[in-house]
Every structure is written in C-alpha cells, then in structure tokens.
Amino acid sequence: MRNLTYLVAMSLDGFIAAPDGTYADFLFEGDHMTALFEEYPDxxxxxxxxxxxxxxxxxxxxxxxxxGRGTYEVPGGLPSPYAHLRQYVVSSTLTGTPSDVAVISDDVVPAVRELKAESGLDIWLCGGGKLAAALVSEIDRLVLKVHPIVLGRGVPLFDGEFPVHKFAKVETRTFASGVVFTTYTRC
Structure with missing residues (x-):
C-alpha cells in the first residue's frame, strides 16, 4: 500500500500561500533548497x-x-507542471486539462484510497488547504517546510472542519536559512 504524503512549505503562522494562491514570499535560496533537491527531486x-x-x-x-484546483492554477502555472509524475487535480468544474493531467471531480476520498491501493511509489499531496482538510484522514505522513516568515493571511495548511487527527513527530531539521523541516507520521 502506498502512502499519501502532504509535503508543503508553510509560514510560521500556518499559511501555505498568500490569499491569491501565490508563494513568492517563501525562501527559494539557502541550504534547505539543497536538501529539498537531494531528498525530494520528484x-x-x-x-x-x-x-x-x-x-x-x-x-x-x-x-x-x-x-487542488487553486494549486494547479496558481498564477504563472503550467498546464502540466509535474509531467514526470501521474498528475491529478481535484475539481468539480475544471475542464480542458492536457491528457496527462487527470481530473477527479467526484468524492476525492474513495479516489485516493484507490490510488493508495495501487503498487508504486508514494502519492504527493501538493496542496491546497481545502484538499488537505478533506483528506486529513488519509494522510500518512506530513513533511512541513516551515519558513521564517509571517504572512498574516492566506491559504491555511488545513482549510476546513474535521475531527482531531494525531500525528507523531519523526524528525526535525533546522537549516542555516532559518527553514525547519519537520516530518510527522499518522498515529
């Protein structure tokens, strides 16, 4: 069975993007980027x-x-941003995607359970906050890249209501850039 991993950058105050879905305020230079390239080139x-x-x-x-659709359609985005992966966008209204981008328009939980039951490498939950909230019960691993910024408002890490879910901290690494990577697994 494959794992669903929510690997995402976030601000100190818990936002994964600005209100318009952009992420230009996050740090894109520093030793944390080297670690990202080495550990998660996919x-x-x-x-x-x-x-x-x-x-x-x-x-x-x-x-x-x-x-989610907001992550897929982030301003300046590409029609097939992760062509080296099987790409799925969750949206009930999105049409006109390239042939290598599948749209999940029905209930996402059963679709993710089917993907998890397949053989292969893990599934990356790229964003956004509403999708993460809808899938919190299916998330096996959280990898939070916490940047030393405060946005004040934006897209929350989890945007919605759901019952409490517990995760156990596995590892924390602090980089000279000030970014902290913390990995959790579902309890």
Missing part, C-alpha cells in the same frame, strides 16, 4: 528539474501528485 516542477539537470534522476519517493 517534488520539483518538471521545468525546474530540467533547469537543474535533474530530469534524468529517477523518482525516489513519489510517482503521483495530487493537487
């Missing part, structure tokens, strides 16, 4: 992998990405 957009010379690096952790 979580980089295909164009970024190409620019860094990583397009021949096989996927290590993920072979599937799951994202």
């Amino acid at each position: 979580a980089l957009p295909t164009a970024g992998r190409r620019a860094l010379g990583l397009d021949d690096v096989p996927n290590r952790t993920f072979d599937t990405v799951l994202m």
Whole structure:
C-alpha cells in the first residue's frame, strides 16, 4: 500500500500561500533548497528539474501528485507542471486539462484510497488547504517546510472542519536559512 504524503512549505503562522494562491514570499535560496533537491527531486516542477539537470534522476519517493484546483492554477502555472509524475487535480468544474493531467471531480476520498491501493511509489499531496482538510484522514505522513516568515493571511495548511487527527513527530531539521523541516507520521 502506498502512502499519501502532504509535503508543503508553510509560514510560521500556518499559511501555505498568500490569499491569491501565490508563494513568492517563501525562501527559494539557502541550504534547505539543497536538501529539498537531494531528498525530494520528484517534488520539483518538471521545468525546474530540467533547469537543474535533474530530469534524468529517477523518482525516489513519489510517482503521483495530487493537487487542488487553486494549486494547479496558481498564477504563472503550467498546464502540466509535474509531467514526470501521474498528475491529478481535484475539481468539480475544471475542464480542458492536457491528457496527462487527470481530473477527479467526484468524492476525492474513495479516489485516493484507490490510488493508495495501487503498487508504486508514494502519492504527493501538493496542496491546497481545502484538499488537505478533506483528506486529513488519509494522510500518512506530513513533511512541513516551515519558513521564517509571517504572512498574516492566506491559504491555511488545513482549510476546513474535521475531527482531531494525531500525528507523531519523526524528525526535525533546522537549516542555516532559518527553514525547519519537520516530518510527522499518522498515529
């Protein structure tokens, strides 16, 4: 069985993006980026992998990405941002995606359970907050990249109501950039 991993950058005050869905205020330089490139090259957009010379690096952790419509349509986004992964967008209204981007328009929980039952690498929950809230009971691992910024408002890490779910801390790493990676697993 495959795991669903919510790997996401967030601000100190719990936001994964600005109110308009952009993330320009997050840090894109520093030693945390080196760790990200080394440990999660599959979580980089295909164009970024190409620019860094990583397009021949096989996927290590993920072979599937799951994202909400806001994450998929972030301003300046690409029609097939993660072409090196199986791409799924959760939306009841999105149409016109490229053939390599599947749309889940029905209840996402059964669809994710089907994906988890398949063989292969893990599934990356890329964002957004509403989708994370809808899937909290299916998330096996959280990898939070906490940036030393305060946004004040924006897209919350989990945007919605759900029962309490407990996670156990597995690892915390602090980088010179001030970014902290903390990994949790579902209890």
